[in-house]
Amino acid sequence: MxxxxxxxxxxxxxxxxxxxxxxxxxxxxxxxxxxxxxxxxxxxxxxxxxxxxxxxxxxxxxxxxxxxxxxxxxxxxxxxxxxxxxxxxxxxxxxxxxxxxxxxxxxxxxxxxxxxxxxxxxxxxxxxFSGGAGGPAGPAAARGPARGRDVEAEVALDFGDAVRGVTLPLTLRAPGVCDTCHGNGAKPGTQPRTCPVCHGAGVTNRNQGSFSFSEPCRNCQGVGTVVEEKCPECQGTGGVTKTRTLNVRFPAGVADGQKIRLAGRGEPGARGGPAGDLFVHVKVRPDELFGRTGDDLTLTVPVTFAEAVLGTDLRVPTLDGAVTLRVPPGTPSGRILRARGKGVVRRDGQAGDLLVTLDVVVPARVSDEARAALETFAAQTPPAAREHLEARVRRFS
Incomplete structure (x- = not known):
């Protein structure tokens, strides 16, 4: 409305x-x-x-x-x-x-x-309205050198670096503070002077009937100062496009798609105004072994049929070494084992877990001796589950 x-x-x-x-x-x-x-x-x-x-x-x-x-x-x-x-x-x-x-x-x-x-x-x-009887001045009264624009960049991190945290140099080609005038826009040896129209306020008042309106000063564009002799490098703007390198700290556990904000590292403001911010978009490269779900790492490990039936001690990798997990006898394919504290470290210092999914591998070919042993095993295995299934088949036949 x-x-x-x-x-x-x-x-x-x-x-x-x-x-x-x-x-x-x-x-x-x-x-x-x-x-x-x-x-x-x-x-x-x-x-x-x-x-x-x-x-x-x-x-x-x-x-x-x-x-x-x-x-x-x-x-x-x-x-x-x-x-x-x-x-x-x-x-x-x-x-x-x-x-x-x-x-x-x-x-x-x-x-x-x-x-x-x-x-x-x-x-x-x-x-x-401003300038009225007892009325507060509007936001324009606080005008001055304009704040610089925000700058965005994108960085690709390895999976391990994103989990552990890393500091990397980031090279940008973007507007920066002019080294000749140090951002004030004036020729070396001179200084900007106070605007004679707005007297440094950055705004002027315009009367319309019973009202007084504040608007940015047209003489200084709301900055409050006037540059009479412009810097030959930046032409009075206070900023130039240049290449600069920043060291950016990516905290442990930074996720794909997350945005890191560096206050005051963006484009400088005009003629000495405050700089904008730098926003770094994080892209995390996939890992060959590990996946991630929140603060937990995921890993799929193959086990043999014999290991799943008889049980075994399984050595699995983590991002900082290897751990041993106990696979109990009779473990089905798809069961998840948990290695506590081997995931992503949270901000409070606690860590997520490593979730290991077991994948029972069925060999495509077996030797004659192995086939004979499997046939003997099958003859001795009670087909309880299959009997239940066959009973359902007979019911609907």
């Missing part, structure tokens, strides 16, 4: 209630309108749909105590066409109607509307 809607629309009239109506009366009026004009009860009726939307819009304001107070204050200030542009009053001939879009820039969904709908009535006027 735009800020102009709050001024131009009478939400009380939409709901059919008096301005002094209680919160319960407002709710009852809305429910009745919503029920009578709901699109499900009026299929194919565009007028009913418009009435339903208007009622919902009105109740979104009047049904909220804080928004209702702001709405009433704003309507009281701008009500009945009391504001006019020019010397004549609202009721005098020749008076030109005051256009609300002059205040809100004609926007219906821009930053001004978001500020009005979210920050509230007082914040709206403190940010638009």
């Amino acid at each position: 735009s800020s102009k809607d709050w001024i131009e629309k009478d939400f009380y009239a939409v709901l059919g209630v008096d301005k002094a109506a209680s919160a319960d009366d407002v709710k009852k009026a809305y429910r009745k309108l919503a029920r009578d004009s709901h699109p499900d009860h009026n299929p194919g009726d565009p007028k009913a749909e418009e009435r339903f939307k208007a009622a919902s819009e009105a109740y979104a304001v009047l049904g909220d105590d804080a928004k209702r107070r702001e709405y009433d204050e704003l309507r009281s200030l701008f009500g009945s066409g009391a504001f006019r542009r020019g010397a004549r009053g609202a009721g005098q001939p020749g008076g030109v109607p005051f256009d609300v879009s002059d205040l809100f820039g004609g926007a219906t969904g821009g930053a001004g509307d978001r500020r009005f709908g979210g920050a509230g009535f007082q914040d709206l006027f403190s940010s638009i």
Whole structure:
């Protein structure tokens, strides 16, 4: 909803209630309108749909105590066409109607509307008007050298480095502080001087009728200083494109897709303004053996049929050595064994686990002696599970 809607629309009239109506009366009026004009009860009726939307819009304001107070204050200030542009009053001939879009820039969904709908009535006027009686100056009054833009880079890490943490040099070709003028934009031996128009404030005031508006100073572009003799290297901007190398610390456990922020390592601000930030996007190369699920590492290890049946002590690799896991007799394929504390180290110093999935390997070919032994084993193995399956087959045959 735009800020102009709050001024131009009478939400009380939409709901059919008096301005002094209680919160319960407002709710009852809305429910009745919503029920009578709901699109499900009026299929194919565009007028009913418009009435339903208007009622919902009105109740979104009047049904909220804080928004209702702001709405009433704003309507009281701008009500009945009391504001006019020019010397004549609202009721005098020749008076030109005051256009609300002059205040809100004609926007219906821009930053001004978001500020009005979210920050509230007082914040709206403190940010638009300055120089009024006792009113706080808007954000423009604090203007100065502009902050530099943020810079993004991408780094590919080996799997082990991402898990353990690593410091790597990162070479960037991006705007940096000019070494000749050290960022102030002035020729060596000279200094920027205070802007004679805004006197260093970075903003100027413009009067429009009863109001005073603050806007960035056009003489210094809101910086507050003027460079008369520009630096020959950066042409007065304070920054140049150059190659620089930074040492970036990637913490242990950094994940693929994570973003590392280095404050103040981005593009320098114009003429000595604060630098932006550097955001490093992390890409982790897959490992041949290990996978990762959160703070746990995963590993699939093949075991023979005999090892699964008889049990064995299995040596498995980790990122910092090897551990021995006990495979109990009769272990099925797909069982997961856990090596505690052999995963990714968390920020609190605790570590995840290594999850080892056992994969029973069935040989494609066996020797005659092995086949004979398997046949003997099969003859001695009770087919309990198969009997249960065959019973189900007979049931549905």
